[in-house]
Amino acid sequence: MITLPDTPTREHCLALDRADPLASLRAEFVLPEDMIYLDGNSLGARPRAALARALDIVEREWGEDLITSWNRNGWFRKAYELGDLLAPMIGAGPGEVVVTDSTGIDLHKALQAAIGLAPAGRRRILMEGSNFPTNNYMTQGVAAQLPGCEVVFTEGEGIAQAIDERLSVLCLTHVHYKTGAIHDMAALTARAQAAGALVIWDLCHSAGVLPVDLNGCNADFAVGCTYKYLNGGPGSPAFIFAATRHHAEMRQPLTGWWGHAEPFAFERDFRPRAGIGRMLSGTQPILSLGVTECGLQLARRADMRDVRAKSMVLTGLFIQLVEARCAAHGFRLVSPRDPQRRGSQVSFDHEQGYAIVQALIAAGVVGDFRAPANMRFGFAPLYNRFVDVWDAVERLADIMDSGRWRDPAFATRSAVT
Numbered sequence: 001m002i003t004l005p006d007t008p009t010r011e012h013c014l015a016l017d018r019a020d021p022l023a024s025l026r027a028e029f030v031l032p033e034d035m036i037y038l039d040g041n042s043l044g045a046r047p048r049a050a051l052a053r054a055l056d057i058v059e060r061e062w063g064e065d066l067i068t069s070w071n072r073n074g075w076f077r078k079a080y081e082l083g084d085l086l087a088p089m090i091g092a093g094p095g096e097v098v099v100t101d102s103t104g105i106d107l108h109k110a111l112q113a114a115i116g117l118a119p120a121g122r123r124r125i126l127m128e129g130s131n132f133p134t135n136n137y138m139t140q141g142v143a144a145q146l147p148g149c150e151v152v153f154t155e156g157e158g159i160a161q162a163i164d165e166r167l168s169v170l171c172l173t174h175v176h177y178k179t180g181a182i183h184d185m186a187a188l189t190a191r192a193q194a195a196g197a198l199v200i201w202d203l204c205h206s207a208g209v210l211p212v213d214l215n216g217c218n219a220d221f222a223v224g225c226t227y228k229y230l231n232g233g234p235g236s237p238a239f240i241f242a243a244t245r246h247h248a249e250m251r252q253p254l255t256g257w258w259g260h261a262e263p264f265a266f267e268r269d270f271r272p273r274a275g276i277g278r279m280l281s282g283t284q285p286i287l288s289l290g291v292t293e294c295g296l297q298l299a300r301r302a303d304m305r306d307v308r309a310k311s312m313v314l315t316g317l318f319i320q321l322v323e324a325r326c327a328a329h330g331f332r333l334v335s336p337r338d339p340q341r342r343g344s345q346v347s348f349d350h351e352q353g354y355a356i357v358q359a360l361i362a363a364g365v366v367g368d369f370r371a372p373a374n375m376r377f378g379f380a381p382l383y384n385r386f387v388d389v390w391d392a393v394e395r396l397a398d399i400m401d402s403g404r405w406r407d408p409a410f411a412t413r414s415a416v417t
């Protein structure tokens with residue numbers, strides 16, 4: 001149990017860091033000396049091991065072993081191996097997860113598989129309209145290919161009420177990308193399944209930072225990325241989970257040779273591979289998978305209960321300090337105040353959020369901005385410290401009190417916010 005007094009000081013934060021069971025993991029990451037990195041919910045920090053791993057793949061595996069690496073260096077099995085490495089962190093079993101493609105593509109495959117397994121005649125997909133847009137776009141793309149398929153958008157409390165016997169698939173993101181609010185996976189899965197529907201969970205903002213129990217919740221499918229809290233690197237491949245009970249019957253439309261029962265038989269016609277392998281489509285990005293493995297190995301070293309306990313205090317402390325130090329500056333908390341309902345991020349809305357985030361970055365505190373007004377701060381318990389929270393809020397208060405954020409240079413929008 002991590003506790004802080006009602007009015008914490010920087011000294012209290014340092015004491016918590018000294019007692020932190022995860023503290024030693026920070027040294028396994030490369031973090032710039034003068035930067036407080038609060039954007040691990042967008043792109044995780046680089047594991048120190050990633051550079052040597054990338055060099056080894058390029059120099060030895062590719063350079064010396066060339067094509068033999070598919071067997072000799074295990075390239076052909078990487079998507080499965082990484083899936084099994086990730087599985088315990090999301091409550092999946094061996095052989096239920098592969099690491100492949102992007103979240104959007106995996107979602108496309110999961111949606112098609114789920115619709116194929118849903119009761120005949122049903123063609124309704126329910127999701128949150130405020131979800132990360134690619135999920136909406138991918139779902140609309142799937143619906144456009146299926147005559148009579150409709151996508152119904154609803155929000156928060158309305159989700160449970162919108163579940164009825166017309167539903168084929170409930171497709172939700174476990175932790176909301178803007179607010180950080182957590183859905184009750186067990187309750188919503190049970191409710192949708194009681195109505196005969198299947199359920200897909202997007203774990204982009206939960207994998208590696210909250211305990212997730214897909215099988216404990218009887219989830220049907222799940223997808224998620226590895227470049228946030230799993231620290232797999234920019235554009236690292238995503239993952240897809242399918243519950244074992246669906247393996248024999250599930251079908252997905254991107255039927256490439258890697259999903260074939262015998263890829264090296266080079267048969268003319270497609271026959272699906274047994275098990276989760278049928279979710280694969282084509283040749284995997286080996287360099288990226290190799291680096292992703294470094295992030296997954298680090299995450300596996302942490303006890304997810306310690307990660308969650310630290311995450312709740314980091315985010316709670318940030319809220320408490322921002323509200324105390326910046327009360328006059330018009331920040332509106334949009335993340336749940338209850339730590340049990342909050343993922344590992346804190347979001348505040350502010351009309352001038354973009355310029356404030358830019359000024360903060362210039363002051364060495366990296367968060368990000370999501371239009372129209374959302375300032376997001378992600379807390380990665382594997383490498384963020386309690387003292388980082390203290391120092392970040394001090395710098396934010398300084399920018400606000402001095403009005404430095406009003407510098408016109410901070411208002412110029414870049415392509416990526």
Ligand SMILES: Cc1ncc(COP(=O)(O)O)c(C=O)c1O
Pocket residue numbers: 102103104105132134135173177202204205225238
């Ligand atoms: C909830 C959610 N789903 C999907 C994605 C991105 O998907 P992709 O990796 O396909 O770009 C994100 C990206 O931040 C996300 O937050």
